[in-house]
Amino acid sequence: MSQSYVIIGDGIAGSSAAETIREEAPDADVAVLTDEGEALYNRILIKEHAKGKLPEAPISIHEEDWYDERDVDLELNTFVTDVDVDAHEVHTHEGDVYGYDKLLVAAGGTPSSLASFGVENADAEGIHHFWTFQDARRIREHAEAAETGVVVGAGLLGIDFAATCGAQDVDAKYLMRGNRWWRYALSLEGAEIIHDGLREVGVEPVFDSGAERFEVDDDGHLEAVVDPSGERFEAEFAGVAIGLDFNVEFLDDTPVETSNDGIEVDEYMQTDVEDVYAAGDITRFYDTILGEKAQNGSWGSAKEQGQVAAKNMVADEAAETFRWVSSYSITHFDVPFLSFGHPTEGEEYVEKRYSETEYRRVALKDGKVVGGVLIGNLAPQQKLKRCIREELPLGDDAERLLEEDIDLDSLAPAQ
Amino acid sequence: MCMAVGDTTGTTRELRRVRPTAADDVRDFDQLPPAQQREFLCLRRGEGAEAALPAGTVIRFTDYYRVERA
Numbered sequence: 303m304s305q306s307y308v309i310i311g312d313g314i315a316g317s318s319a320a321e322t323i324r325e326e327a328p329d330a331d332v333a334v335l336t337d338e339g340e341a342l343y344n345r346i347l348i349k350e351h352a353k354g355k356l357p358e359a360p361i362s363i364h365e366e367d368w369y370d371e372r373d374v375d376l377e378l379n380t381f382v383t384d385v386d387v388d389a390h391e392v393h394t395h396e397g398d399v400y401g402y403d404k405l406l407v408a409a410g411g412t413p414s415s416l417a418s419f420g421v422e423n424a425d426a427e428g429i430h431h432f433w434t435f436q437d438a439r440r441i442r443e444h445a446e447a448a449e450t451g452v453v454v455g456a457g458l459l460g461i462d463f464a465a466t467c468g469a470q471d472v473d474a475k476y477l478m479r480g481n482r483w484w485r486y487a488l489s490l491e492g493a494e495i496i497h498d499g500l501r502e503v504g505v506e507p508v509f510d511s512g513a514e515r516f517e518v519d520d521d522g523h524l525e526a527v528v529d530p531s532g533e534r535f536e537a538e539f540a541g542v543a544i545g546l547d548f549n550v551e552f553l554d555d556t557p558v559e560t561s562n563d564g565i566e567v568d569e570y571m572q573t574d575v576e577d578v579y580a581a582g583d584i585t586r587f588y589d590t591i592l593g594e595k596a597q598n599g600s601w602g603s604a605k606e607q608g609q610v611a612a613k614n615m616v617a618d619e620a621a622e623t624f625r626w627v628s629s630y631s632i633t634h635f636d637v638p639f640l641s642f643g644h645p646t647e648g649e650e651y652v653e654k655r656y657s658e659t660e661y662r663r664v665a666l667k668d669g670k671v672v673g674g675v676l677i678g679n680l681a682p683q684q685k686l687k688r689c690i691r692e693e694l695p696l697g698d699d700a701e702r703l704l705e706e707d708i709d710l711d712s713l714a715p716a717q
Numbered sequence: 718m719c720m721a722v723g724d725t726t727g728t729t730r731e732l733r734r735v736r737p738t739a740a741d742d743v744r745d746f747d748q749l750p751p752a753q754q755r756e757f758l759c760l761r762r763g764e765g766a767e768a769a770l771p772a773g774t775v776i777r778f779t780d781y782y783r784v785e786r787a
Contacts (some may be wrong), residue, residue, distance in 0.1 A: 344743075344745070344748075346745040346747055346748060347743060347745055350777060355737070355739070355781075356737055356743065356777075357738065357739040358739070359739035359740070360737060360739065360741050360743040360775075361743075362743065461738075461769065553744075590750065601747055601748060602747065602748075629747065630747060631745075631746050631747050631778075633746060633777065633778045633779045635779065636779055637779070638746075638778065638779055680754075680758055681755075681758055683754075684751060684754075684755060
């Protein structure tokens with residue numbers, strides 16, 4: 303009898319899992335359920351559509367035919383309401399029931415709203431969150447028409463909003479808590495290069511700020527943002543990127559361990575409930591390099607997690623381990639930026655600013671590299687990622703990671 | 718480290734800035750395998766590289782670059 307696999311989510315984690323299952327188990331029944339109205343698209347490139355730089359067509363990855371050709375049952379616009387892990391069933395909003403032998407949850411998240419923090423008018427018309435292709439279409443349409451804007455959220459997603467404002471000639475202010483962008487991963491010295499990039503595209507960083515409340519007109523459209531110091535910024539358009547709420551509600555009545563950080567899985571992408579796996583942004587996985595639980599939202603990591611989960615689901619054992627060093631680049635400005643590994647997880651840091659546009663920061667824990675940030679020159683990423691992957695002990699050599707050309711052979715003598 | 722152009726395959730690549738169209742195969746830098754990322758950065762610096770990048774692909778980096786046969 304053929305095995306039945308149900309995958310919740312058709313992002314890169316869910317889609318790569320479906321493809322892997324089909325390769326590993328040609329006779330299996332595979333169903334992919336997604337609440338979105340379109341098949342897999344290139345989530346990295348949707349920001350380029352919002353900026354007005356890229357048409358829709360190159361962003362689509364799979365047409366529905368792709369699933370038909372692989373005999374994968376793709377169900378669009380399908381909301382999972384609950385999972386019965388005893389009966390091995392997934393229930394949907396339309397009352398459909400999908401039985402499974404193995405279940406993969408790759409449902410990702412939903413952008414957090416400032417409404418959950420009690421910010422007045424946080425869901426007013428004109429305030430955007432950025433996660434799906436549909437979001438990108440709405441953001442593009444509004445940004446093309448707007449003259450003034452505000453961005454809230456000084457991290458990797460917020461800067462996409464800022465770049466969109468810059469590309470669409472929206473006169474925008476980027477409100478940040480603290481004195482710099484992504485303060486958990488960058489010192490002021492490095493962040494200043496990003497601040498300069500923002501100014502060059504016409505977006506003004508505002509520090510020690512944020513959104514205390516939003517003001518709307520009589521029709522409920524956004525009019526202005528007021529920050530905690532009382533300063534008022536006129537804005538027809540606002541982008542809010544303060545994090546994700548993971549889509550785990552349908553697991554509430556199950557013993558699957560979930561939290562605000564997502565779904566707990568081991569290094570095999572398996573939850574603590576038999577036959578239930580998870581992959582992608584939604585996981586809090588055991589990182590075999592860090593030796594502790596970690597999260598990662600990058601494309602490559604999600605794709606790999608989907609493949610690893612699929613192989614283990616088909617094998618019905620811990621056949622494949624997830625071991626991955628991720629990276630994420632920001633290329634909105636003339637100067638490229640790349641974070642790798644876990645840049646915020648260091649116990650100590652070494653850093654250097656080489657020029658107006660070049661900077662390197664390496665995060666270390668227990669004498670080993672765990673992550674870092676490169677600005678301007680991305681070439682050292684391969685060697686630094688190798689340091690992480692191979693868990694090279696650096697002893698007193700950490701400062702040598704800042705040399706222009708890192709000589710790995712002379713680093714990390716055998717212990 | 719960048720390799721001399723055509724060292725391994727006898728083929729060469731170059732990058733040309735383009736405005737992407739609906740017909741293009743566009744990939745983000747983050748979606749390239751490590752060898753292709755390395756080659757892209759070498760080509761962008763004007764240095765030779767292995768021919769790991771498929772010609773015709775448009776790569777999104779700080780701009781859009783089409784990979785072309787030199």
